[in-house]
Amino acid sequence: MAEAVAIAVPLSTREQVVPSRARLKLPPWLEIAKPRLIPLLLATTLGGMALTESWPMPAPRLACTLGGGALAAAAAGVLNCLWEEQLDGRMLRTSGRALPSGRLSAAKAFNIAVALACSAGLLLVMGVNCLAASLSLLGLCSYVLLYTVVLKPRTTQNIVIGGVAGAIPPLVGAAAATGHIGLGGWWLFGLVMVWTPAHFWALALLLEDDYRSVGIPMLPVVKGPFVTGNAIIRYAWATIAASFLGVFILPTGGLFYGLMLLPFNGRLLQMAQQLHQDPCDRVRAKGLFRWSILYLFGICLLLLLARTTAAAQFNLQLPSLFNMFSGAPF
Structure with missing residues (x-):
């Protein structure tokens, strides 16, 4: 779940670098729920659903899954704000x-968190299933307890391990669709895990001085920007390698997904390499951070598109197209 995906819960798009003049001023009760982080978490939930044989899902169960996930992510955001006040x-x-x-008072924020968490659990149990509800609660606890309380103030690997949230x-999406977690759900879980460090360390390069001032041991603070740049390029390569496994895991449309994935991976690698060459360049760090968000949204969109009838037809016609362009007989 959330601050990434949990994504989200550290999903990761957690603390976005946007000039203050460009930010929409939210009411205090909504601000602490961190609504900007929720869409990416819901996108990966949809991705988990699309990887199952049960896609598309009935509309009521789909709505309950996304609604419950949004409420749970909001509860996690409020509890994170409370702990880090x-x-x-x-x-x-x-x-x-x-x-x-x-x-906003801490007491009111706590009441909001309890209300959001209870509403999320009730919606998921009654409208989806107990497994999806349990996983959603696990994501909330992982973000608040594992990442925020235990890992963030203690280790440079906070985002690597805490990215599980x-x-x-x-996994919630896969459980909602089928009642169990299949290979597709675990693959997308792993992909988000390896995507998270490069995404968040790009942000950490931008916020290095802020983290240093309060003693948070983010990788750039402890090891410096060049070690961070090396780590980012390694995780970018790992993300690219992991992303191509979806070709074999998707129930249908795998070839369509693989071809459409090429420009996404090319751009991710290009931006990661540029930052690796000069990790002190804040413009490049901000560019990679923003693109990594679009990248994960793009992956999830491709998973959904791959399950359409048009993508299935494309898969069937691809061998003929290949033979035509290669000059081979049909």
């Missing part, structure tokens, strides 16, 4: 948030 107050970038600025939504 004092930390946020010491960081320049976050000192204006609702809790450290006093625009953001990778749980695909």
Whole structure:
């Protein structure tokens, strides 16, 4: 689930670098739910559904799954804000948030978190199934307890291990569709796990001074930008390699997915290599961070498109097209 995917829960798109003048000012109760992080978590949930034989799902169960996932991710965001209230107050970038600025009380925020978590559990149990509800709760706990409380203040590998929280939504999607977690759900879980470090360390390069000022041991703070750049390019390659496995895991449309994936992977590798060459370049770091978000959205969109009738027809016609262009007889 959320701050990534959990994604999301550290899904990862967690603390987006957008100039303050471009930010939409949200009501305090909505701000602490971190609504900007939720769409990517829901996208990976849909991706997990698309990887099952049960796609497309009945509309009521689909709506309950996405609604419950959004509520659980919002609860995780509120609990994260509660735990990090004092930390946020010491960081320049976050000192204006609702809790450290006093625009919302901790008691009210806690009540909001409880209400959101209970609503999410009730919706998922009654409208989907107990497995999906349990996984959603696991994502919430992973983000708040494993990542925020245990890992973030203690190790440079916080986002590598804590990325499990953001990778749980695909499992929720698979469980919602079939009642169990198949190979496709686990593959997308793994893909989000290896995607998360490069995505988040690009952000950490931008926020290095802020993290250093409060003693958070993010990789750029402890090891420096060049070690971080090396780590980013390794994880970018791992993400690209893992992404192509979807060709074999998709129930239908695998070849369509693989071909459409090429430009996404090419751009990801290009931007990661550019940042690797100069990890102190904040423009390149911001570019990779933003593209990595679009990249994961794109992967999920391709998974959905691959399950359409048009993609299935494309798969059937591809050998004939290949023979035609290669000059081989039909």
